[in-house]
Amino acid sequence: MPPSRPKAPGARATRGRPFPQQSPAAQAGREAILGHNQVKAALMARPGDCLDLMVSSARRPSPSLAELLALAAAAGLEPLVVPPERLDRLGQRHQGLALLARPKREPQLAEFLASRPSPAPALILVLGNVEDPHNFGALMRSAAAFGAQGLVVPRDRSAPLSPAARSAAAGGAEILPLVRVVNLKRALGEMKKAGFWVVAAEAGQGQGAGGFDYPPRSVLLLGSEGKGLGPALSSEADLWVHVDLEPGPVDSLNVSNAGAILMHGYRMALAGRR
Numbered sequence: 001m002p003p004s005r006p007k008a009p010g011a012r013a014t015r016g017r018p019f020p021q022q023s024p025a026a027q028a029g030r031e032a033i034l035g036h037n038q039v040k041a042a043l044m045a046r047p048g049d050c051l052d053l054m055v056s057s058a059r060r061p062s063p064s065l066a067e068l069l070a071l072a073a074a075a076g077l078e079p080l081v082v083p084p085e086r087l088d089r090l091g092q093r094h095q096g097l098a099l100l101a102r103p104k105r106e107p108q109l110a111e112f113l114a115s116r117p118s119p120a121p122a123l124i125l126v127l128g129n130v131e132d133p134h135n136f137g138a139l140m141r142s143a144a145a146f147g148a149q150g151l152v153v154p155r156d157r158s159a160p161l162s163p164a165a166r167s168a169a170a171g172g173a174e175i176l177p178l179v180r181v182v183n184l185k186r187a188l189g190e191m192k193k194a195g196f197w198v199v200a201a202e203a204g205q206g207q208g209a210g211g212f213d214y215p216p217r218s219v220l221l222l223g224s225e226g227k228g229l230g231p232a233l234s235s236e237a238d239l240w241v242h243v244d245l246e247p248g249p250v251d252s253l254n255v256s257n258a259g260a261i262l263m264h265g266y267r268m269a270l271a272g273r274r
Contacts, residue, residue: 031103033174034087034094034163040068041171042101047075049102055079056087056096068097091163104174109187112150112179118195121216122149123266126191126198128184128233129157129224130255136161137168138256139222144172146263148220152187155180188236191219197238201262202228203252206240209262214269215239220262225255241265 030051033042043050053072059065072079087094107115116122125143130136136159143151158180159165166173181187188198197215200206201222221237223229229237243258245251253261 029102030100032090032163033099033101033166034091034097035167036064036068036095036097037171038166038169038174039097039099040071041174042099043068043071043075045174046101046104047071049104050075050077050099051102052100053077053079054082054087054098054100056084056094057081058084059096093163093167104178106178106180109152109179109181109190112152112177113190113194116149116194118217121270122196122218123214123263123270124148124150124152124191124196124219125259125263126152126184126188126219126221127158128221128229129154129227130222131157131159131224133159133162133165134168135159135225135254135256137165137170137173139259140165140169140176140178141172142256142260142263144169144175146260146267148176148263150177150179152179152181152184152191154184155182185232185236188219188221188233192236192238198236199239199241200229200234200237201241201243201258202234203242205242207242208244209241209265210244212241212265212269214266216270218266220259220266222255222259222262 033039039053050072055065055069069079084096087096087098090098123146125139125148127136127139130139130153140151161173161178192198196217196219198219198221199214201220206212221229221233223233241262243253243261245253
């Protein structure tokens with residue numbers, strides 16, 4: 001039996017096709033986006049990719065839900081009201097909302113760089129072998145919040161864009177362009193040809209972040225926790241920066257916290273030039 005479509009608080013009653021019974025992972029060309037912030041970001045950033053919206057029958061009316069349903073209506077979607085158990089099958093972090101969408105397109109590096117021509121200021125975040133999904137998602141969130149133009153990662157030895165990463169990104173995964181490359185060292189060379197300076201971050205290396213003067217076109221290069229950047233990626237660095245810490249027993253930050261501080265530093269440096 002297909003799910004019933006009771007009139008939900010803040011949602012329109014519909015009589016369209018039922019939501020597919022099979023899991024989204026089994027449906028070619030579709031992905032499930034779970035959680036309020038993630039669903040809202042997808043509806044705002046790429047409404048044309050959004051296909052179906054599910055709302056839990058347990059979700060109560062609220063201004064934030066009304067705002068989200070208005071975005072769904074603008075995208076031509078009529079929400080399907082389902083029992084909470086249906087959403088539980090998709091993941092545990094749904095917050096009473098799930099969106100089926102076409103997978104977000106990932107541009108090739110050459111295309112991405114061509115869309116950000118010199119001399120326009122731009123910040124690109126590059127991650128070398130960051131495999132923890134929570135750090136990966138948190139860095140996407142910070143990059144989107146601080147206005148980075150995109151994220152470049154190696155195709156292998158990088159965290160997948162999993163539900164955990166999407167949740168940590170809090171909508172940033174739907175906004176930030178994600179570029180996957182086969183050879184990260186070669187990709188850094190291509191970014192340099194496009195007028196970017198590679199600013200590598202590592203504890204104790206280079207200048208402290210407090211007074212660092214970022215080039216207008218910067219690539220912020222971060223390595224994995226514990227292993228750092230390694231010699232191959234380090235050889236591509238033009239400049240080095242580190243986060244200043246208070247002397248004491250806590251002598252390091254995880255990569256997502258350090259990355260957020262450094263991206264904020266870029267934003268402040270850029271604002272100081274205007």
